[in-house]
Amino acid sequence: MKLTKAPALVAALSLSVSVALTSTTAAQAANAGSPSARATASAVTAPAAASPLPAATSDAAQQLLARLTAKLPADWKDRQAATFARLGIERSPVRDVVDARVAEAINPGDYVCGPTKLDAYVDSILSDVDMNTLLVLALLGVLDFPTYEAIYYGSPKDPGFALTPASASVLSSSFGYAQRFWDVKLDDVQLMAMHGAMLTDVDRVARIVALLYGTSPSDSVDTAREIVKLVRTGAGLDRGRNPIFTLNAFAFSAQGETDPVVSRLPDKLVFGDGILDALRALGLKQVGPKAVMGHEMAHHVQYEDNLFQSELTGPEATRRTELMADSFGAYFATHKKGLGLNANQLLLVQDTFYDVGDCQFASNGHHGTPNQRRAAASWGVATAATGDQVKVLPSLRLAARFDRILPKLVAPDVPTTPNAWRQVAKDAA
Numbered sequence: 001m002k003l004t005k006a007p008a009l010v011a012a013l014s015l016s017v018s019v020a021l022t023s024t025t026a027a028q029a030a031n032a033g034s035p036s037a038r039a040t041a042s043a044v045t046a047p048a049a050a051s052p053l054p055a056a057t058s059d060a061a062q063q064l065l066a067r068l069t070a071k072l073p074a075d076w077k078d079r080q081a082a083t084f085a086r087l088g089i090e091r092s093p094v095r096d097v098v099d100a101r102v103a104e105a106i107n108p109g110d111y112v113c114g115p116t117k118l119d120a121y122v123d124s125i126l127s128d129v130d131m132n133t134l135l136v137l138a139l140l141g142v143l144d145f146p147t148y149e150a151i152y153y154g155s156p157k158d159p160g161f162a163l164t165p166a167s168a169s170v171l172s173s174s175f176g177y178a179q180r181f182w183d184v185k186l187d188d189v190q191l192m193a194m195h196g197a198m199l200t201d202v203d204r205v206a207r208i209v210a211l212l213y214g215t216s217p218s219d220s221v222d223t224a225r226e227i228v229k230l231v232r233t234g235a236g237l238d239r240g241r242n243p244i245f246t247l248n249a250f251a252f253s254a255q256g257e258t259d260p261v262v263s264r265l266p267d268k269l270v271f272g273d274g275i276l277d278a279l280r281a282l283g284l285k286q287v288g289p290k291a292v293m294g295h296e297m298a299h300h301v302q303y304e305d306n307l308f309q310s311e312l313t314g315p316e317a318t319r320r321t322e323l324m325a326d327s328f329g330a331y332f333a334t335h336k337k338g339l340g341l342n343a344n345q346l347l348l349v350q351d352t353f354y355d356v357g358d359c360q361f362a363s364n365g366h367h368g369t370p371n372q373r374r375a376a377a378s379w380g381v382a383t384a385a386t387g388d389q390v391k392v393l394p395s396l397r398l399a400a401r402f403d404r405i406l407p408k409l410v411a412p413d414v415p416t417t418p419n420a421w422r423q424v425a426k427d428a429a
């Protein structure tokens with residue numbers, strides 16, 4: 001849900017799909033998704049097999065892939081990986097389940113996912129989708145094309161990135177509250193949507209193909225035509241409106257970025273239609289978008305305050321910043337000067353949306369377990385409830401308190417109700 005410049009997690013998170021698809025076993029994929037970027041990157045830069053699809057994949061998938069990659073350079077996978085590594089995409093929990101399903105399609109039975117609400121939702125959006133098509137789309141990075149487009153070319157003034165009428169008011173208003181709530185400069189963050197419909201526009205798709213693969217204008221257009229044809233006609237893809245294409249909400253900042261193009265991009269907060277669909281389907285239409293907004297804006301606070309820096313590295317570093325975003329988001333969402341949400345409603349979002357447990361292989365060990373995430377949110381709720389109801393804590397002071405409390409949040413058998421954290425929150429004040 002955010003883009004981060006911390007290189008370790010960038011590659012680990014964002015390369016998981018391509019790694020999963022090229023690994024011979026799903027267990028390897030799970031390993032590749034979790035350790036340091038170094039390990040993951042080396043898996044990707046290893047010499048490519050004759051076909052990036054596993055041998056067991058059907059002829060139909062092989063042929064489809066051959067058709068879609070006909071105009072791409074031979075090292076297209078490396079080029080794609082390089083762009084992934086440069087940007088990195090924090091995936092939504094729902095997207096993680098989709099990625100797990102893609103891996104499962106290659107090695108049935110390797111993932112035994114608990115039947116969470118997210119699993120059921122992902123099953124429902126994939127039920128009509130042909131698995132060969134999904135594999136090839138995932139391999140080509142098409143599931144992330146709307147995300148790339150929003151990062152590189154998205155603008156709140158462009159109708160192609162306009163918030164949907166159904167979500168505009170709740171997103172704009174909670175965004176504005178967050179901008180005013182925190183004591184850092186957030187007024188230059190651009191809020192926008194991303195829509196899967198871009199995948200039916202040859203010019204827009206060609207621009208992303210060229211960006212990812214360095215293809216010539218004519219080869220980019222030819223490849224884009226094949227992709228658009230597939231998205232327009234593929235069963236269950238709903239002409240790009242299937243939520244699988246936009247299952248992300250993320251905070252992007254070019255802070256610390258050295259790439260000359262990327263470093264000039266403005267701060268963004270992007271909400272995909274798919275994530276809003278998912279929240280609605282999970283019964284979280286009212287509070288879900290606000291809770292996700294709280295979490296994503298917390299990442300922008302972290303950028304402004306330089307909170308991504310710590311002594312931790314790898315998965316532990318990511319877990320810290322993710323749990324902190326959960327705590328900050330909950331503090332903002334329930335504080336009287338923030339959204340003033342009911343704590344139970346907020347925690348329901350936390351429980352439903354982030355309860356993917358061990359199925360979340362792509363982020364396993366990164367975001368924290370569901371219990372740790374709930375504890376982090378509950379601590380944020382308790383800090384808002386027991387603190388000053390009129391004044392908002394300076395973000396750096398809240399962060400210092402969080403860092404002191406972090407070992408308790410990640411301890412075994414951690415309590416997960418706001419009440420259980422009241423005394424701790426009071427003592428920290």
Ligand SMILES: [Zn+2]
Pocket residue numbers: 001002090295299322325
């Ligand atoms: Zn996050």
